[in-house]
Amino acid sequence: MTLSVLSDDCYAMLTYRGRFAPSPTGPLHFGSLVAAVASYLDAKAHRGSWLVRIEDVDFDRNVAGADHALLRSLQRCGMKWDEEITWQSQRGVLYQAALDQLGRHVFACSCSRKEIADSRLRAGLSDSQIYPGTCRAGIADNKVARAYRLRVPDGAVACITFEDRLLGMQSQDLSTAVGDFVLKRADGFWAYQLAVVVDDATQGITDVVRGADLLDSSARQIYMQGILNYSTPRYLHVPVVINQNGEKLSKQTGAIAFDRGDNNLLQEALIPAAQFLGLIFTSTPQSIPEFWSRATELWAGKFGIQ
Numbered sequence: 001m002t003l004s005v006l007s008d009d010c011y012a013m014l015t016y017r018g019r020f021a022p023s024p025t026g027p028l029h030f031g032s033l034v035a036a037v038a039s040y041l042d043a044k045a046h047r048g049s050w051l052v053r054i055e056d057v058d059f060d061r062n063v064a065g066a067d068h069a070l071l072r073s074l075q076r077c078g079m080k081w082d083e084e085i086t087w088q089s090q091r092g093v094l095y096q097a098a099l100d101q102l103g104r105h106v107f108a109c110s111c112s113r114k115e116i117a118d119s120r121l122r123a124g125l126s127d128s129q130i131y132p133g134t135c136r137a138g139i140a141d142n143k144v145a146r147a148y149r150l151r152v153p154d155g156a157v158a159c160i161t162f163e164d165r166l167l168g169m170q171s172q173d174l175s176t177a178v179g180d181f182v183l184k185r186a187d188g189f190w191a192y193q194l195a196v197v198v199d200d201a202t203q204g205i206t207d208v209v210r211g212a213d214l215l216d217s218s219a220r221q222i223y224m225q226g227i228l229n230y231s232t233p234r235y236l237h238v239p240v241v242i243n244q245n246g247e248k249l250s251k252q253t254g255a256i257a258f259d260r261g262d263n264n265l266l267q268e269a270l271i272p273a274a275q276f277l278g279l280i281f282t283s284t285p286q287s288i289p290e291f292w293s294r295a296t297e298l299w300a301g302k303f304g305i306q
């Protein structure tokens with residue numbers, strides 16, 4: 001009997017599930033379009049599914065109507081999602097179940113940001129928000145629980161190593177670079193780190209393709225996947241678009257919407273996004289469908305996807 005062994009790429013081709021996970025904090029700008037295009041092209045090149053998830057757990061930052069506006073912009077760009085859209089704000093039960101499952105790895109914390117900074121200064125450590133472990137053994141009698149944190153181990157197990165499909169081997173020591181991190185915030189909102197891990201797992205995501213500003217979060221997410229017995233997806237982090245001042249494009253840095261309702265999205269948004277991702281067209285695509293089919297071929301060539 002001959003046993004056939006599938007290569008990583010073959011396996012991903014059969015089952016590939018990718019996602020774009022925007023936060024509805026305003027209209028999509030060119031930087032978020034680049035992340036959307038990269039995740040879409042990777043899913044198409046693998047002949048896989050592409051899901052869209054609205055990451056609206058931070059109620060303070062959500063902008064009313066921004067979710068539907070960004071979905072319309074994706075549609076105007078010819079991007080089609082393969083399953084129903086999910087909204088994180090409707091998935092609190094899943095996040096609570098994961099928090100319960102994390103059990104003894106989670107502890108209640110009463111510290112404010114100022115208290116964390118002060119205790120680090122007292123201990124002669126630099127003034128950062130790396131958690132100094134104050135509430136690990138329980139909160140003081142006169143204090144109340146504000147947030148819930150995941151206990152990060154010390155020693156070799158705290159060092160998480162993974163291979164990024166573009167950037168190569170990555171490693172981060174969670175105990176020195178991050179510290180015990182928040183899963184449920186003092187304002188009662190679910191933290192991004194918990195929600196994203198639960199959603200990627202429950203949606204069966206095999207490949208996370210997103211901006212390199214989130215590279216630093218991957219080790220935390222991989223660590224949590226291990227404790228929760230979830231499988232770890234493959235990761236690919238694409239370069240982040242910066243403005244003339246060297247700042248990442250975002251609402252805070254004044255990035256404008258790429259979709260202004262009547263502009264030419266092919267010429268002004270899609271082709272520049274593909275070029276930013278290093279795809280070189282030998283002649284200019286003349287329509288959005290032609291753009292997607294040629295960009296998908298170029299992406300498959302760049303990443304050796306058959």
Ligand code: GLU
Nearest residue numbers: 021022023055196210214
């Ligand atoms: N919601 C995050 C953002 O808009 C993306 C999260 C992710 O792709 O993991 O920056």
